[in-house]
Amino acid sequence: MTDRAVRTLVLGGVRSGKSAHGESLLGEHRQIRYLATGPLTSSDGDWMDRVRIHRERRDDRYTTIETTDLGHALRAAPDIPALVDDLGNWLTAQIDAVHGWTSGSEIDLDGPIDDLCDALGAMTADVVLISPEAGLSLVPPTPAGRVFQDLLGTLNARVAQVCERVDLVVAGRVLNLPAAPGPMLTRSTTGSATPASDTQLPTATTSDHDGPTLTPSIAITTTDISAPEPVAAVGFSAGPRPDPTDAEVFAPITPPDEAIAQDARRRHATLTKPPGSLGRVEEIGVWIAACQGQCPPAPLTSPTVVVFAGDHGVARGGVSAFPPEVTAQMVANISAGGAAVNVMAGRVGATVKVVDMSVDADTAPELSRYKVRRSSDDLRTTDALTLAEAREALAAGRAIADDLVDSGTDLLIAGEMGIGNTTPATVLVGALTRREPVEIVGRGTGVDDAGWMRKTAAIRDGMRRARKVIHDPLALLAAVGGADLAATVGFLAQAAVRRTPVILDGVVITAAAMVANELAPGAMRWWIAGHRSVEPAHQIALEHLDLVPVLDLSMRLGEGSGAVLALPIVQSAADLLVSMATFGEAGVTDKSAPDANTTAGATTADAETS
Numbered sequence: 001m002t003d004r005a006v007r008t009l010v011l012g013g014v015r016s017g018k019s020a021h022g023e024s025l026l027g028e029h030r031q032i033r034y035l036a037t038g039p040l041t042s043s044d045g046d047w048m049d050r051v052r053i054h055r056e057r058r059d060d061r062y063t064t065i066e067t068t069d070l071g072h073a074l075r076a077a078p079d080i081p082a083l084v085d086d087l088g089n090w091l092t093a094q095i096d097a098v099h100g101w102t103s104g105s106e107i108d109l110d111g112p113i114d115d116l117c118d119a120l121g122a123m124t125a126d127v128v129l130i131s132p133e134a135g136l137s138l139v140p141p142t143p144a145g146r147v148f149q150d151l152l153g154t155l156n157a158r159v160a161q162v163c164e165r166v167d168l169v170v171a172g173r174v175l176n177l178p179a180a181p182g183p184m185l186t187r188s189t190t191g192s193a194t195p196a197s198d199t200q201l202p203t204a205t206t207s208d209h210d211g212p213t214l215t216p217s218i219a220i221t222t223t224d225i226s227a228p229e230p231v232a233a234v235g236f237s238a239g240p241r242p243d244p245t246d247a248e249v250f251a252p253i254t255p256p257d258e259a260i261a262q263d264a265r266r267r268h269a270t271l272t273k274p275p276g277s278l279g280r281v282e283e284i285g286v287w288i289a290a291c292q293g294q295c296p297p298a299p300l301t302s303p304t305v306v307v308f309a310g311d312h313g314v315a316r317g318g319v320s321a322f323p324p325e326v327t328a329q330m331v332a333n334i335s336a337g338g339a340a341v342n343v344m345a346g347r348v349g350a351t352v353k354v355v356d357m358s359v360d361a362d363t364a365p366e367l368s369r370y371k372v373r374r375s376s377d378d379l380r381t382t383d384a385l386t387l388a389e390a391r392e393a394l395a396a397g398r399a400i401a402d403d404l405v406d407s408g409t410d411l412l413i414a415g416e417m418g419i420g421n422t423t424p425a426t427v428l429v430g431a432l433t434r435r436e437p438v439e440i441v442g443r444g445t446g447v448d449d450a451g452w453m454r455k456t457a458a459i460r461d462g463m464r465r466a467r468k469v470i471h472d473p474l475a476l477l478a479a480v481g482g483a484d485l486a487a488t489v490g491f492l493a494q495a496a497v498r499r500t501p502v503i504l505d506g507v508v509i510t511a512a513a514m515v516a517n518e519l520a521p522g523a524m525r526w527w528i529a530g531h532r533s534v535e536p537a538h539q540i541a542l543e544h545l546d547l548v549p550v551l552d553l554s555m556r557l558g559e560g561s562g563a564v565l566a567l568p569i570v571q572s573a574a575d576l577l578v579s580m581a582t583f584g585e586a587g588v589t590d591k592s593a594p595d596a597n598t599t600a601g602a603t604t605a606d607a608e609t610s
């Protein structure tokens with residue numbers, strides 16, 4: 001059981017991979033109740049084949065309970081994780097029970113649905129509910145088909161209301177669905193739908209210990225005044241491991257399209273504002289257009305944050321204010337949607353993925369698909385990785401970037417989680433910029449003075465070991481990096497190969513960016529710095545890469561938080577080129593005939609794309 005029970009609704013079509021995904025979400029639990037809502041024996045051979053396939057996939061941690069009274073079954077053991085497979089069968093049984101197949105819209109299943117939602121709300125262990133998404137097909141030609149499709153839509157929406165997480169699975173790909181803005185149907189303890197007042201509470205509130213609890217007597221909200229739901233992180237569906245051969249070899253990187261950048265500057269000069277008045281936001285829009293190779297650019301609608309997680313042997317040397325076990329705990333927290341990055345991503349509609357590259361614990365299969373090892377070694381005295389492991393991690397980062405770009409992600413963000421990781425990051429920055437350890441060491445999570453001295457000594461030892469391999473980025477990552485850092489390097493360089501813009505985060509990601517630019521010279525033209533962290537090594541890395549951060553908010557968190565906060569500015573920068581009216585269109589008198597090459601906008605825009 002996790003500290004905070006997570007209720008997850010997994011929707012998907014027939015054979016979409018929804019059951020396998022649901023099972024993977026419960027991967028870390030030792031005991032799981034499998035609540036089967038369909039018959040486990042039948043004379044229908046095809047049905048029995050389906051039951052067999054599902055059963056064979058599940059291991060002996062599962063106890064199977066056949067039931068159509070889900071409320072009762074859940075209440076019987078609220079503290080044991082449960083997998084409900086599936087709500088479609090449960091609904092069929094409810095309709096059967098009231099002989100409702102021919103009753104059109106009159107059928108009333110509020111009672112059983114309320115009962116199910118109440119039981120879900122009372123769960124103290126994780127629960128995953130699988131349900132068919134049947135509403136995307138045609139309206140069925142038969143009355144029974146229509147009854148089922150209509151009620152299933154209502155049921156899924158009601159259950160989604162009490163779930164912290166809702167995933168849609170299509171063709172084995174998992175899409176984490178953000179909470180719906182605007183009017184929402186919410187749970188009513190009385191079963192009656194009443195309009196909500198303006199002072200409506202959010203449908204789920206969190207308490208410190210018990211996780212989300214249901215707010216009683218809410219029916220329909222007309223205005224959503226709550227904060228957006230955090231975005232829970234998803235992992236990666238099963239698949240072959242990428243081939244690590246030559247993972248460190250990149251084709252020459254070509255820069256964003258300068259001719260398009262010129263078009264964008266010219267377009268900026270025609271928009272209804274004094275030339276250059278949007279300052280650097282204009283430069284950023286020009287850069288996005290140049291990255292996309294089109295002006296105006298397409299709006300950035302599907303950004304994805306990938307949080308690379310890993311432990312570091314050096315953390316056992318007292319270089320962090322927190323103990324190493326926090327890495328795995330925070331990975332679970334990010335998966336459940338409870339970390340800063342999840343909240344920020346929820347605000348801006350970014351997808352969050354978390355990948356265990358080298359966490360010193362077992363994590364769910366969907367998180368550990370690319371895992372290279374448990375914890376990288378202690379860089380003070382030994383290589384963090386073998387060369388083979390460094391290649392494996394690089395290949396994983398590259399495969400992740402490829403996978404996301406192929407699935408339509410239009411902007412990538414790298415984040416990280418790993419206690420002690422500011423130490424290898426600082427070693428990399430120090431080695432590549434030839435600084436003294438005391439110039440670049442920072443407090444990370446907030447080490448005290450004694451910890452600061454240990455960290456400085458560790459950075460010195462790491463830099464000494466790094467010196468031998470300073471001209472070999474792969475060997476450098478193996479000597480003093482780690483699998484999480486190497487994967488980030490592959491991810492950032494591959495984003496440039498795939499001509500996809502990236503927002504960098506803090507010191508750890510920017511250290512990886514420095515190595516990525518060594519492996520793939522020119523890759524830095526595809527990156528923008530989201531923020532400046534207070535870590536001294538971050539400032540030095542930014543200068544080295546000639547990057548000017550978008551934000552400067554004295555942050556020192558990581559996870560991708562600084563990059564996600566900068567995302568709406570980058571999105572706005574693209575939107576302005578798409579949607580602002582020109583002087584001509586709006587009938588606004590221009591100051592003079594626009595000449596893009598002499599506007600302030602053009603002058604500043606040059607910096608971003610050069």
Ligand SMILES: Cc1cc2ncn([C@H]3O[C@H](COP(=O)(O)O)[C@@H](O)[C@H]3O)c2cc1C
Binds near residue numbers: 319417
């Ligand atoms: C609760 C918690 C949440 C975090 N989120 C990001 N970090 C950040 O702090 C760690 C690096 O700092 P150091 O090198 O000093 O250990 C990384 O996990 C980084 O992501 C966190 C750290 C903690 C403790």
Ligand SMILES: O=C(O)c1cccnc1
Binds near residue numbers: 538
């Ligand atoms: O700069 C960062 O991103 C950072 C700083 C402290 C701890 N973790 C990350």
